[in-house]
Amino acid sequence: MIKIITQILSFTFIYMAIFAIMRFMMLSSLPDTNSNGWGEVFLYGLGHDMRTFSTIFLPIFLCGFLSYLNGFIRLNLSKAYQIFSTIYMSIISFIVAIFAFIGYYYYQIYQNKIDMFIFGFKDDDTAALISIIYNDYPAILILLYALAFAILCGYLNNKILKIKFKKSNQPLWILIVCNIVLIYAYAVALRAHPVYNALRASTYQFSSFKPFNEISTNPIMALSWASKEYKNQANFPYVDINRGKELQKRLFDMFATTKQNPNHAKMHIHFNLMESFGLGLLQEDKAMQKVLLGSLDEHFNSDFVFKRFLPSTNGTIDSLNRILFQSPIINLTSSKFQKQKLPLTLIDIYKKAGYRVVFAYAGNAAWYNINYFLKAQGVDEIIDETILMQEYKNAKESKHPYGIKDEYMYNKIYEIFNNAIKPTLIISLGISNHPPYIHKGKNELNLDLNSSEISRYSTDYKALLNAYSYANNSFGDYLNKIKNSKFKDNIIVAASGDHANREYKFDHKNESAFGISVPFYLYIPQVLQNNIYYDKNRIGSHKDIFPTLYNLSLNNTKYLSMGGRDMLSKPNDTKMEFAIHINVWADNDGIYPISSTKGYRYQNPNTLKNSNDSFELDESKAQFHKLYEEFSYYQLAWRLGLIK
Template sequence: MGFENFKRAFSLSTTTPYNPQNKPHIFLNLMESFANNALEFHTLNINLLGELEKHFKEDFVFERFLSAANGTAPSLFYLYFNSPIILTKSKYIKTPLGQNPTQIFAKQGYDVIFITSGKGSWFRMGSFLKEQNIKVIDAISLLKDYPNAQKTAYGILDEYMYYKAYELFKTAQKPLLIIALSTSNHPPYPKVYESISKVNLSGKINEKLPKNTYENLNNYAYANSEFGKFVSKIKASDLKDKIIIAATGDHRVRDMKIDPLREKAFAYSVPFHLYVPQNYQKNLYYDKYRLASYKDIFPTLYELSLSETTYYSLGGRNLLVAPSDEKLEFAFNEVVWADNFGVYPLENTKGYFYENNTTLKDTNEAFELDEYHKNFPKSYQKLMFYQLNLRLQNAKTDKNLP
């Protein structure tokens, strides 16, 4: 399939259906190292989810899900700005971009805020976000409200970010989109309360994660539990029917060893958690084993919240609507992609069969690729750069930026 045909097959623009519901608030959380390679060790004796565990049982969770990239900054730009490059490391740091996912909401009357337990100076995010008309609340801002907050190497503990987000939603006068970035689950690990016991860490975990095993998993559990407490607080308030909450991980737990025979895709997988109030759950379809990745997050949020709104889909689709196009049932990461037939490391020309249709782990049994599968990753990456270049060319003449 040539690129022109590929573009037509993966149409850039999609429009949400008519939606009579009031616009909900939205909280989208990009969580540091919130990855499945650690989560598979979650058990009754090693609770790596903490307060988040009950929400995993109550809400929608997609388990066969890939992050777009394998570092925090590139993942953030893929997710929040549909960018395959780190724009703050380019000449476009001061360029106001059209068709940002956040801009789609701003045009529909939303206030947009970026909140992080880290510092706005990280990757010059503060400067970039200002050009996108996005308000920034970072660790320095949070310390003014919470002067006793425990400081970390990157800012302050995540819990204060959630305290602030809750207050922002409680006092919002119009629909509010908060995009977030957590930092506490990052080495050097800050000292946090004990969530798991060292005595319960098995030999298998220590073998898979030989470096800073307890600190790594305890901070992983802390970060998950603090997010879970935020979700619990929302659900116990009058906000529970007015807000959609979503969360995913930025990348794998890097210190965990990869089994190249079984984890070609699984090693890069992260969960996608989604809370949708009952009044927004109209004729939904849910398959927790559906293949997906970052490209599907905002299309899902758009269709749950916005009416007759046009957006760049980039092969993304609403994960809570039944599949209608097999070619869109795929997940894409910068080193591997997957569809319903198998997983495809970008570094080679083979596909690999799944262990079963509930996992991203593979059997290491290879099969030959047809032309479509051989060409797909380069065509998809070309599509990402094509749409970014289109937006950069139009940036200075776009009169509709909020």
């Protein structure tokens, strides 16, 4: 086992040195930069390398434990292991050398780490690409260097295996403890963190300077990420334009137009999507609502709030895709269309109306490649945890695997609005109410629930409720600042939850819709409230958020509605009065879980809780959800040009 650990440590050091040299060369080639921040590049680079090589050496590591069985099975496998490990180390050494060059040249060409577009080598004109590589780069010389390095490492491996180590005479219990510690250390190396899986494709960014993030990655690991993206990219079939016309006849028109609005392009807009902001936790309990909403409670009582409201999906990225891009494809942002501008998004509409568009996120903007996709859509500025931790000195102390405290994001958003010189739309995504639920306010909640209430939680309910309360209170504090600001009469603030809290169990029998419900909150300045129609019990869902905002802020503007309507205008078409989620939909008549062939009436007109009173569905209701999802993909494919 000692020889095997020596092998792993020796070659890990050599390979890390190779990639450190690669990073030094890449950093040295950056124009107009000094060495500030280089230390973090190498530090994060070592973390990436540690994950990569601990994975690569896992078969060797396991062979070390098999070596303990030699005496038991009375076989001498040392010669076989020497041959195997020499071949294995030579192949890995060749790959490491090749990837050091590939990582360097790929960055020089694309100013990016290896990504899924490297697979253009397979999908594009391969012969032409090989010709270009052969003519423009020292490909043969690189292969010779890699081959020489592989031979050298094979020779070194044999030398290590011939070292005579002193036989250990330690007691058995010490050997057992040492091996347990060794296994734990290796597990930490595989995850690059003792608690959670760090330095993933979704959280690799640590600097606001993009080259540092890209250079720090390990090219082998980056290829692994790219391969997953490539394999997981959605299958985008072509659609028939005639089918789209048929769907519009059976459902509704794809487009709508806003009403006349004299305040066109004058209002700032903030749309805030809050992590796990489910209404089920409140259980329609006024006292519980006041405690858990904190400072947000007063705004819920004074502004416009719809509680019979559904999210699009059960996932953050999926809901965000459907709201921002009207895409039912979860991997759109990392698909082959990730660099293509998608027409008729809310970003496109507001940019054409003269708005500056900002995306703010309390997590890492590398998540699902959202930063690059948003840039392709025309977003002017992206704020994420990396920037926030640089600007707010205490932000880093609140860092957990998924982001930092929401309050720092709200501080930055307020600052942007306060200094804005043109109409600004900010789309924000909070993270504080995400597991592991470590974010909490200054005054920790001390709720003692009864046993039946506690049984609803599949995790520590006190930690969950503290995180939920903190996130709500942070947003409420932000709204207090907005309402006392110089721009209080020149801004619309909207908020909703991305999905309900996953660690909170609900009764599927009577809460199939209520259990997943989220609020839709609106702060609207008095000047816009003259012609408002407000029914707090009106049914709605995510699809209605931006049609409502469009009608409050844009003048005679055509937009892609997909059944969305202005929640603050009087209903004029009953078939548009519906809410839709991937698992259930609802209208004024009742609730329709897609797993059921029946509909269920409400317990009362003020709730989304359903009764046991069921009814048979007519054909239009029975087919509605399926047709809606088909139409949802159709409009995306149409905008992507996938028409046959």
